[in-house]
Amino acid sequence: MQAFPFRFCHVFVVFAAMSFGFISCNDGETLTMRGSKRINAHVKALASDAMQGRETGEEGEAIASAWIDSVFASQGLSVRGEVGAFQNFEYKPHPPMQMHGHGDSASMGMALVQAITGKNVLYALPQEKKRWGVIGAHYDHLGYGDENSLFRGEPEIHNGADDNGSGVAGMLALSERFAQSNQNKSLLFAAFSGEEKGLRGSNQFCKTPTVPLDTIDYMINFDMIGRLRGDTLAVYGTGTSPRWMELLEECNDERFIFVPSESGVGPSDHTSFYLEGIPALHFFTGQHPDYHKPSDTADKINVEGIVRIVNFVERLIQRLNEQEDWPFTATKDQDEESTPRFKVTLGVIPDYLFSGVGMRIDGVSEGRPAALAGMIRGDVVRKIDTVLVTDMMSYMTALSLFEAGSESDVIIERGGDEIQMSVIWD
Numbered sequence: 001m002q003a004f005p006f007r008f009c010h011v012f013v014v015f016a017a018m019s020f021g022f023i024s025c026n027d028g029e030t031l032t033m034r035g036s037k038r039i040n041a042h043v044k045a046l047a048s049d050a051m052q053g054r055e056t057g058e059e060g061e062a063i064a065s066a067w068i069d070s071v072f073a074s075q076g077l078s079v080r081g082e083v084g085a086f087q088n089f090e091y092k093p094h095p096p097m098q099m100h101g102h103g104d105s106a107s108m109g110m111a112l113v114q115a116i117t118g119k120n121v122l123y124a125l126p127q128e129k130k131r132w133g134v135i136g137a138h139y140d141h142l143g144y145g146d147e148n149s150l151f152r153g154e155p156e157i158h159n160g161a162d163d164n165g166s167g168v169a170g171m172l173a174l175s176e177r178f179a180q181s182n183q184n185k186s187l188l189f190a191a192f193s194g195e196e197k198g199l200r201g202s203n204q205f206c207k208t209p210t211v212p213l214d215t216i217d218y219m220i221n222f223d224m225i226g227r228l229r230g231d232t233l234a235v236y237g238t239g240t241s242p243r244w245m246e247l248l249e250e251c252n253d254e255r256f257i258f259v260p261s262e263s264g265v266g267p268s269d270h271t272s273f274y275l276e277g278i279p280a281l282h283f284f285t286g287q288h289p290d291y292h293k294p295s296d297t298a299d300k301i302n303v304e305g306i307v308r309i310v311n312f313v314e315r316l317i318q319r320l321n322e323q324e325d326w327p328f329t330a331t332k333d334q335d336e337e338s339t340p341r342f343k344v345t346l347g348v349i350p351d352y353l354f355s356g357v358g359m360r361i362d363g364v365s366e367g368r369p370a371a372l373a374g375m376i377r378g379d380v381v382r383k384i385d386t387v388l389v390t391d392m393m394s395y396m397t398a399l400s401l402f403e404a405g406s407e408s409d410v411i412i413e414r415g416g417d418e419i420q421m422s423v424i425w426d
Helices: 008-017 031-044 049-054 059-074 103-112 161-179 199-207 245-249 269-274 303-320 369-374 393-401
Strands: 085-092 115-126 130-140 186-192 214-223 231-235 255-261 280-284 348-350 357-365 380-384 407-414 416-423
Touching: 031 049, 031 059, 031 161, 031 303, 031 348, 059 115, 059 161, 059 186, 085 199, 103 255, 115 161, 115 199, 130 199, 130 303, 130 369, 161 186, 161 214, 161 245, 186 199, 214 269, 214 303, 245 255, 245 303, 269 280, 303 357, 369 416, 380 393
Parallel strands: 130 186, 130 214, 214 280, 231 255
Antiparallel strands: 085 115, 115 186, 231 280, 348 357, 357 380, 380 407, 407 416
16 A cells, blocks of 8 residues: 655654553552563554554554654663664565566566665663674564465555564563663664565664674564463574573573574574674564464464563573673575475465474465365374375475375374365465
8 A cells, every 4th residue: 555645743643542552550560560561552552553554664664663762762772773763774676567577668667666765773772891782673564465465355454463563562671671770781672674575674784783793792583472372482593503502491481392493594684683693593482374464463462471581581681691702603504405396385374383293284274275175273284195294394395296286185183083185286
């Protein structure tokens, strides 16, 4: 949807309507209760319709960035952008499909595509010790449904409560806590935009950093931390320092069950820092059927789960800041040769936190092969024709063997029983 011009009076009205984002607490309330209320208020503010889905370059992003700026400022942090707290970046999106072509027509199409401007919001707690830790979370989302939307219907606001209102709320909770404590290391809090467009904001920061990259010891990224189920927490980038896993376990008073991934490369902003040789972790509570849909709303957020993650990461940062440095290691990332290529799909969302045998289904798209065959959320795919499915890689390998229109027998496990279904691939 086309952006509306940015108007101060409109933003003033929105901020008045969002006064719940700044809450007062009675003296008798515990720190945990205060943290829960504030995190809940932050998620509701970011995921409100007034933010219009926070799409990069649109009015919703401008409203969200101004709101985040005001929250950071109220905590007493110092601006660390290029113009005050802000760092702008530009990129050209892919041209519309009707502009694709050859020769002069293709060049004309590219020329018609205007650059989009987004902005990061950067605040810091500078200390005497000029070594930095970075805590980041992207605040942009899909607006009324950009090309990354998985929703099939008329344009509708994608509020992005989990993706990534949850991560921003967690970061703001940490910045508030550290603003009230004494640390011996400088901390930069970065609300990135353009993540949904290809890590644009974090890439820009690493190209034109507002603190020297060689003084950054680590980066911690919150992206989709709002759907904690039980005690299972995914941690990506554990191989980017040889000491991450040991420290994670030492700080694990919350008794999380970690699902670690060593690779420093993934679909979130920690990747930009890893590629600059900076140890980086990404915390994540898993996919769900509301991913990149209008149904990703604030009422579905596990606020207490966010509090637990914030408590854990606070301890982690305190320990990190006691270190003189934090060693970096490059990770072995899957390349194009080792990743199976496939032309078909079941039309499901895998449960990436599933640690059992097979591929557990966390969501099923209507009208796609899995739904037409009768599969439901919670089913575990165990076999496709003659291929045993033991994990995500074997599942992807199986998909690489089939063509659209062909038929396969799929064995799934449901409630302890094995059921055979017939699937026609698309």
